[in-house]
Amino acid sequence: MSTAAINPKGPRVYPAGQSPRAWADTYLASTVGQKILVGTTGLLLVGFLIGHMVGNLKMFSSPESINKYAYFLKHDLGALIWVARGGLLALFVTHLVLALRLRLAARAARPVPYRVMKTAQATLQAKTMLWTGVVILAFTVYHLLHFTLGLVHPASAAAPDDYLTQRVNLQQAERNLSPGSAVNYLDLKDDAGRHDVYAMVVAGFRTPYISAIYLVCQVLLLVHLSHGIQSSLQTLGLVGKRFTPAAVALGWAVAGTIFVGNVAIVAAVWAGYVK
Numbered sequence: 293m294s295t296a297a298i299n300p301k302g303p304r305v306y307p308a309g310q311s312p313r314a315w316a317d318t319y320l321a322s323t324v325g326q327k328i329l330v331g332t333t334g335l336l337l338v339g340f341l342i343g344h345m346v347g348n349l350k351m352f353s354s355p356e357s358i359n360k361y362a363y364f365l366k367h368d369l370g371a372l373i374w375v376a377r378g379g380l381l382a383l384f385v386t387h388l389v390l391a392l393r394l395r396l397a398a399r400a401a402r403p404v405p406y407r408v409m410k411t412a413q414a415t416l417q418a419k420t421m422l423w424t425g426v427v428i429l430a431f432t433v434y435h436l437l438h439f440t441l442g443l444v445h446p447a448s449a450a451a452p453d454d455y456l457t458q459r460v461n462l463q464q465a466e467r468n469l470s471p472g473s474a475v476n477y478l479d480l481k482d483d484a485g486r487h488d489v490y491a492m493v494v495a496g497f498r499t500p501y502i503s504a505i506y507l508v509c510q511v512l513l514l515v516h517l518s519h520g521i522q523s524s525l526q527t528l529g530l531v532g533k534r535f536t537p538a539a540v541a542l543g544w545a546v547a548g549t550i551f552v553g554n555v556a557i558v559a560a561v562w563a564g565y566v567k
């Protein structure tokens with residue numbers, strides 16, 4: 293039964309404390325409501341990571357394949373790409389802010405730490421969620437500056453007879469740059485005139501310290517997700533307490549798949565399999 297009265301001359305009038313706004317305020321003030329939102333946004337972000345990893349595996353197919361896919365996402369989707377980016381940002385911010393609020397509230401509830409911490413139940417992954425989360429956030433900012441905005445590293449030619457070298461040389465010629473000059477990642481173009489995401493990723497991971505940053509962050513992502521997935525499934529009541537081992541196994545399986553897929557791309561560039 294709706295409790296809202298219809299006011300023909302204006303907006304709906306709700307009895308005190310029953311408006312959607314009041315409901316949201318109460319929900320967000322409760323620990324359970326916040327935990328449910330952290331779990332839901334976390335699982336939706338995992339969905340993005342799976343999709344992103346599967347899309348990136350086109351690196352193993354051909355430059356044409358990944359460049360066409362990236363072009364489709366950026367140009368053919370029209371305004372939808374901005375809706376998706378806005379949604380992704382909202383998920384990130386909600387997840388982060390509520391997780392931090394919960395952590396601060398838990399700390400405020402017990403300002404004096406336990407003298408003896410009996411955390412036999414809490415795994416290392418559970419205890420480090422905040423820190424792995426903060427590093428993943430920093431990594432995401434770096435990753436956007438690196439591949440989406442092309443602001444942190446330029447590409448330079450590497451070995452002769454190599455796809456990347458060819459692309460860099462073409463740009464140098466087109467822009468009247470001297471041989472050996474570095475070229476912005478976003479200026480690399482394929483034969484169809486599209487942004488050459490393939491050459492950009494190869495250029496990125498050929499630089500040892502960049503690969504090292506990515507690899508370390510993939511390990512932290514694995515640690516964060518392995519616990520986060522299991523915990524979200526249980527908070528949302530999707531997997532009962534009786535099935536904790538199954539939830540833990542599922543968490544590791546999904547986190548492990550994302551890890552293997554992402555690391556395979558870095559490793560393939562290093563091994564010269566993707567060049």
Ligand code: HEM
Nearest residue numbers: 344348362377432435439440489493506513554555557558
């Ligand atoms: C080795 C692993 C990864 C590779 C090779 C990779 C590759 C890329 C590339 C090439 C782009 C730019 C696409 C374009 O401009 O057309 C991109 C964008 C992006 N990546 Fe990754 N990525 C990896 C891991 C990750 C991880 C772990 C996260 C999140 C924690 C992430 C989050 C994003 C986001 C948010 C964008 C921006 C999407 C947009 O433009 O709207 N990526 N990635």
